[in-house]
Amino acid sequence: MSGKALLETQLGDALRSSPADEAELVGARYRTSLTRFAKSSIHQNVNEENTHVIARVAVGRKIGVSSTNRTDPDSLSALLEKAAEIAAESPDREGFPGFPAAERAPQVEAYSEKTAAMTPEVRAEAIARAAAIGRPDGIGLSGAFRVSRFTQAVVNTSGTAQSYDGTDAFLSVFATDENDVNGSATSYAVGVDEIDVDGVARTAIDKCKAAADPVSIDPGEMDVILEPRTMAEVVGWLSFTSLSAKQVQEGASFMSDRIGEKLMGENVSIWDDGNDPEGVPIPFDYEGVPKKRVPLIENGVVRGPVYDSLTAARDGAVSTGHASVPTMPSGPVPRNVFIAPGESTIEEIMSSVKRGLLVTSFHYLNGLLDTRRALFTGMTRAGTYLVENGSITRAVKNLRFTESMLRALSNVEAMTRERRTIGGGGWGGVSSVTLPTMLVRNFTFTGSTEF
């Protein structure tokens, strides 16, 4: 029996012991291995194996949730009983539509045997090879190389039964020269063989070399070429602050009361699609509902958010398959976001800039200043360059921006045909944004720093 079938069967058997009227079990079994390196030396090298099961039960319309990583039959029975005890002491959940009865989700290509089988020795050898590339120039590499394999399953008493096996692999490389100047690059994929370790290292090293001797420039409005990692991070924030039905219903989203309005440029279309293999696919959500393709922004016009079953019931809609983990009140979240490409090459975009900046990545973004305006602040990081008359002329010291992303995405002058899939870093978990490089006019910088 495959890993997914085993977990689905184990949860299905446990579900029969539930004392509640309705019940749902969500299981995740995973093994994650990660090698961190700094200054071309491995300093942390870790491995984790765990199985986590979440029970959500309904007693009438009262809901209780409990989770554990004890997965023997007795522990799972106790888990369901604990959830039922919590439900019994809770008031009714207004609008609870019951657990969804979902059809089987389509199979997605989300598993790589090479990722699952990668050893720490192979990771160490790959990092050592990459480190050797920077050494002749006195450039040290830092970063992380992670591989994960996981099985996820959802079963409920309405007949939903879903499971899938997945993998993902992530590499970040942060190059630093003797003067503490930085350049960085990342790669994220289902298959570790899709990660070109030497190529990622070379990109980070080249960016580091180009970042030498940065000069200060005054903040203010400037044209910016935003490489994919910058706006992927913005989209990651928007996924929680605006693209979720919960935020829309609570009036926190830029979409609130504005569905159907044109809030971005005609050339901007954004959607979520958990089944598209160009991203890192996820076939179903934490309620077992298959992922639907959801248009979020079409030609600048707001089309609407993603839903789970509770938020969908409130709006008289249907779940789009975007429920989050039920132990925390996050609401639905898009995790496979795509931004439509443009028609330009990066060379064409560069040549159209008289004076502007090319930004590799952002640091410490925050999108909570005014969520209805999608107002963000953050710093540039690890590769910020002055572009003059179509060419990079020199590096600049990092700047702080404070900008409404509705304004920025209304000022997109051009985008590349080529897109990249970004994800896998930071707090981990499968989540990806596939997007082009963008040229944004009049982006607002409000401060600067010393490096």
Next chain:
Amino acid sequence: MKDHLKAAMDHLKRKGVEYADARRVRTEQQVLVVKNGQIETASDNVSEGFGIRVLLDGAWGFSSSSTLTPDRVIQVADEALAIAAASAKLQDSKVVLDGQEPVVDTYRTAYEVDPFSIGLTEKLGILTSACESMRRAPDVRIATASMLSWRTEKLFVSTTGSEIEQFIMETGGGIAATAMGDGERQTRSYPASFRGDYATSGFEFTRSLDLAGNAERIGREACELLRAPECPAKKTALIIGGSQLALQVHESCGHPIELDRVFGTEASYAGTSFLTVDKLGEFRYGSEIVNIVQDATAPRGLGTFGYDDEGVPAQRTDVVRDGIFAGYLMSRETAPRIGLRSNGAMRADGWNRIPLVRMTNVNLLPGEGSVDDIVADTKDGVYVDSNKSWSIDQRRLNFQFGCEVAWEIKDGKKTRMLKNPVYTGITPEFWGGCDAVAGEDDWHIWGIPSCGKGEPGQSAHVGHGVAPARFRNVEVGVKK
């Protein structure tokens, strides 16, 4: 389980490791969130497992599992050994640990009432009552009340003979009211934003917050914010209230004193630090009245414990003394690199994470007088509190914070309320402008249960003792 882990230590000693330790951790967490009288989340979550860390040939390996059987413990020990051998393939220098005496001890959080012994009915009653009070204000559309509790059992053993058991209890809560009108949305929170204030304590701490008793005021203030004028953009005297100042200390002092960051091991993710080792004992971090300590022994602090996750006793050490940078948060590995010993700041987020240098309670020591005295002494300025947004550069120099609320200070009086305040600065210049810190009576340790660091991600529970303080010539109102 202790016997299994000790057997693993003996097994690893026979295999020739330089050092190894093992931690078994069981954490139970309860999350209660009520929104507009409806339960948003009522969950009880348990995670249990063990992790083994091995130092072989000067290189680290770590492996962990939730399967608590004797065979699996030995397998995980061997996995950690193999990972350490892989790490040794790329080392520019060997890890050297400081000398620490083995410890056999037990530590328990001092508390009166086990929060897990309190029925849901009582807890939900407090939260529901708070929501009702907040919603009495006419423009409040969303009223949220939260309580979180954690009960953690830890066992630490090492190849040097340490055997430490710890029982940590943490609890707290908070409320937030969101008022809406004319396409605008304003939120007020109590006692702090982002789910409130937390402590190593029993349910007596949560009761002392009096969430329901403060709810009506918070609802009213949220409505007032809707009608308040925008905080103007200017350079002025800034008085920062306790919960916001706690985050200011966290971001601009707590993170840059983590010695692993200084050595670059977080460079690719969270960043490095401007407080490089050449600055230790020399650099003027702030004005002469700025005194900061890291104190893992502070009663009720959320970063209070008996021993860190390397078995080093909790300590109080200087960070900034009379404005001069005086010390780091350190581990057994990082401290010897500057000729020192660990000050017990190595902490892991559960059984499945390796310990990292983390904040404990990083506390700004109290000054003199009261916050009212500071206001009375301010001719023109702005008083801000309750964090709304935060951002700082990768070396922790340029920061920008948004707050929920501000009040104008005119001729020594707190006058009209102002909305959408934002302030920005460069860390040493900002702390250099600190010319008043309120005294003991206004001092409180704020608990932040969500400090992120590391890959894979770890979330630490940390504390910051502060009293409101004043900073001169701060750029306020940079929001676009």
